[in-house]
Amino acid sequence: MPPIDAEILARLQFAFTIAFHILFPTLTIGLGGFLVFFEAKFLRTGDEVWYRLYRFWVNIFALSFGMGVVSGIVLSYQLGTNWSEWSRITGPVLGPLIGFEVLTAFFLEAGFLGIMLFGWDKVGPRLHFLATCLVAVGTAISAFWILAANSWMQTPQGATFIDGHFVVDSWFEVIFNPSFPYRLMHMTIASYLTTAVVIAGISGFYLLRNQNAEIARPAFSTAFWALLVLAPLQIFLGDQHGLNTLEHQPMKVAAMEGNWETRSHAPFHIFAIPDRKAQTNHLELSIPWGSSLILKHSPSGVVPGLNEVPIEDQPPVGVVFWSFRIMLAIGFLFLALGLWGAWSRYRGNLFEDRWLQRFALVMTPAGFVATLAGWFVTEVGRQPWTVYGMVRTSESVSPTVTAEAVATTLVLFLIVYGGLFGAYLYYLVKLVRKGPNPLSVGEEGERPEAIRGARPGLVIPAE
Amino acid sequence: METLAIVSAGVIAFAILMYVVLDGFDLGIGILFPFAPDEDARHAMINSVAPVWDGNETWLVLGGGGLLVFFPTAYSIVLPAFYIPVMAMLFALIFRGVTFEFRHSAHTSVHLWNRSFFYGSLVAAFMQGVLLGALVQGVNVEGVRYAGGMFDWLTPFSILTGIGVVAGYGLLGATWTIYKTAGKVQDWARGAAVVLGGGTLVAMTAVSVMTPLLRPAIAERWFGGLNLLYLSPVPFLTLALAIFLFWSIFTKRELAPFLSSVGLFILGFFGIAVSLYPNIIPPSVTVWDVVAPRSSIVFALIGVAVVLPMVLLYTVYAYSVFHGKASEHGGYAEHD
Numbered sequence: 001m002p003p004i005d006a007e008i009l010a011r012l013q014f015a016f017t018i019a020f021h022i023l024f025p026t027l028t029i030g031l032g033g034f035l036v037f038f039e040a041k042f043l044r045t046g047d048e049v050w051y052r053l054y055r056f057w058v059n060i061f062a063l064s065f066g067m068g069v070v071s072g073i074v075l076s077y078q079l080g081t082n083w084s085e086w087s088r089i090t091g092p093v094l095g096p097l098i099g100f101e102v103l104t105a106f107f108l109e110a111g112f113l114g115i116m117l118f119g120w121d122k123v124g125p126r127l128h129f130l131a132t133c134l135v136a137v138g139t140a141i142s143a144f145w146i147l148a149a150n151s152w153m154q155t156p157q158g159a160t161f162i163d164g165h166f167v168v169d170s171w172f173e174v175i176f177n178p179s180f181p182y183r184l185m186h187m188t189i190a191s192y193l194t195t196a197v198v199i200a201g202i203s204g205f206y207l208l209r210n211q212n213a214e215i216a217r218p219a220f221s222t223a224f225w226a227l228l229v230l231a232p233l234q235i236f237l238g239d240q241h242g243l244n245t246l247e248h249q250p251m252k253v254a255a256m257e258g259n260w261e262t263r264s265h266a267p268f269h270i271f272a273i274p275d276r277k278a279q280t281n282h283l284e285l286s287i288p289w290g291s292s293l294i295l296k297h298s299p300s301g302v303v304p305g306l307n308e309v310p311i312e313d314q315p316p317v318g319v320v321f322w323s324f325r326i327m328l329a330i331g332f333l334f335l336a337l338g339l340w341g342a343w344s345r346y347r348g349n350l351f352e353d354r355w356l357q358r359f360a361l362v363m364t365p366a367g368f369v370a371t372l373a374g375w376f377v378t379e380v381g382r383q384p385w386t387v388y389g390m391v392r393t394s395e396s397v398s399p400t401v402t403a404e405a406v407a408t409t410l411v412l413f414l415i416v417y418g419g420l421f422g423a424y425l426y427y428l429v430k431l432v433r434k435g436p437n438p439l440s441v442g443e444e445g446e447r448p449e450a451i452r453g454a455r456p457g458l459v460i461p462a463e
Numbered sequence: 464m465e466t467l468a469i470v471s472a473g474v475i476a477f478a479i480l481m482y483v484v485l486d487g488f489d490l491g492i493g494i495l496f497p498f499a500p501d502e503d504a505r506h507a508m509i510n511s512v513a514p515v516w517d518g519n520e521t522w523l524v525l526g527g528g529g530l531l532v533f534f535p536t537a538y539s540i541v542l543p544a545f546y547i548p549v550m551a552m553l554f555a556l557i558f559r560g561v562t563f564e565f566r567h568s569a570h571t572s573v574h575l576w577n578r579s580f581f582y583g584s585l586v587a588a589f590m591q592g593v594l595l596g597a598l599v600q601g602v603n604v605e606g607v608r609y610a611g612g613m614f615d616w617l618t619p620f621s622i623l624t625g626i627g628v629v630a631g632y633g634l635l636g637a638t639w640t641i642y643k644t645a646g647k648v649q650d651w652a653r654g655a656a657v658v659l660g661g662g663t664l665v666a667m668t669a670v671s672v673m674t675p676l677l678r679p680a681i682a683e684r685w686f687g688g689l690n691l692l693y694l695s696p697v698p699f700l701t702l703a704l705a706i707f708l709f710w711s712i713f714t715k716r717e718l719a720p721f722l723s724s725v726g727l728f729i730l731g732f733f734g735i736a737v738s739l740y741p742n743i744i745p746p747s748v749t750v751w752d753v754v755a756p757r758s759s760i761v762f763a764l765i766g767v768a769v770v771l772p773m774v775l776l777y778t779v780y781a782y783s784v785f786h787g788k789a790s791e792h793g794g795y796a797e798h799d
Contacts, residue, residue: 080542091535
């Protein structure tokens, strides 16, 4: 067995690299869908505003997609370098799921991304639209496989543990494991919600500064329609996901609730400082019966407590407890933002409501915070297991890799990803400040023949 | 099950070969970057790979992912064994990958990203060569686990293969540039291809001489009995291709130098496969020792059989969309 510090370092490293990575797919899964919508609008109406909107947001898509690719490649190898025991034990189950992700999603995205970005003057408008659709579908397929793999680690089924590794009995059961449909829906909606808020925030920024209003208005309006539908839907799905977790991973829910004793009439803690050593909370501020009402829909409902299992089988409570509250708070802020937008639209001043635009602007990064918090709940809440109830995290780590090596690469990841994130934000801000290309369809700067043939007859001649 | 193991190894070998050839030329572009005649040449070079690099690199994920799919135990032995070169390769790939998106947005910092592209490509190529050498020379395995230290991979042989892969990728990059550009850049690329072609051949020869000396089993494979006869065309074919390569450069062919460089890589790859078979991790682990359970292999192979032909079809299509010469204006200049 490796010393405990090598395990902690490997966990920190993986938590950091995968948390960094998930920021970018969260945006590209959602933005892929919005780009399909923008281009479809352009093709149907011929209104150039949608074309410009597409060209503006596709730049942000490309920048984020590139970050997702480079940070994703790291993960596909890090599973082996840092978690070699896990790879050997779970490889027969999770390997093919990841393999299918590469085959059906990564190649599709990569193959058509080039056409999406650089192909306007190389292929016709319909084919270009098809490329956009295929890239968007690729991001969704990618989410499907990787969430199937992740969900199997949360709620494993369909495989037997024989001779030191898993052997699959039923692929259908492996893929459609109990938590998968909930996680897939919850994460996909999280992506769209995060993207809608980003679009609302950046468009709100333009409206506040009276810049680029012609593209900011349709984007702002689209984003608020999406927000109005998705924010309540996400709260409903989150509740369903929580009930599913209660059934299959009761200790995760106990940590989310900060509930130490199995009991009825359990309160919901708005604030508490969980103390794992003392197996109790400090400074509780609670809604009586809240937890029982949410989880069992009855005050007398019995909810599980952490002390059902020995302390070494309990997840770290503080991280799970607080991440859950951060996610929840942001979810309800999104609901408020969506309702406010609907109210402004109803009163006819959606584009003039400065406070709404300011609210949208400050919320721009909130979706990412909520998504990360959600992942912290589900991943830290799974501890001390990598495969819930079957394989411990301590049994998953690479036994021969030294703590020094993991510590060194951890520091390097912190430095390199820190610098990278700074550069990403710098170029993102630069793109936003520059705004959309003011040129019309058919005027392509150095290449006047660009997108030649796109909607013949609709091409507006250069002025 | 034995057949399934061989087919699975074939799938991984195919993915790695595709990776080496495809990402080879775009890593090669990066290796040549600082030596290009001017900034316009660099624009043209990076534009010639910008629409396709992401797809090229996906083959690396398929290679690594494929190992986890078909030979999870091999994956779990090799990656900790090669922890340092793998991590160095990953960091290098990050630096060169982000260059594609950052460089064209940059004005004052273009030089910074040029450097990031060069060093990223150089270190990634070198580490891939080191990994190749480290695998061929053998890995210390006990049971189902790696049993060596953190630095077992570092030997003169693995450094030699590292240098060889840098030269080889440089050759692929130079011949790709000949194919995708014209005029001054193309002339410069011809000169670079001659130098790197020479370097690649020297490295290939040195590795070919040293490999049978690593282990008697490899010498036996090449020189034992009738194998000598069966395998004798390999060096002659290599020599013929090398001559064709230089002839095609000097007679100013455009596509032939690239194709003959790819041919050299395929022959080298075949030579390594011959030396290793049936080991997946020499000297002791064979493909059937570590093959995944049948249910995993069958499921994955069905996926490969259905999806991989489609992947190849649309990859060819994506390349064909961007056929013809790249210029300093295309690519990212348009994507704004």
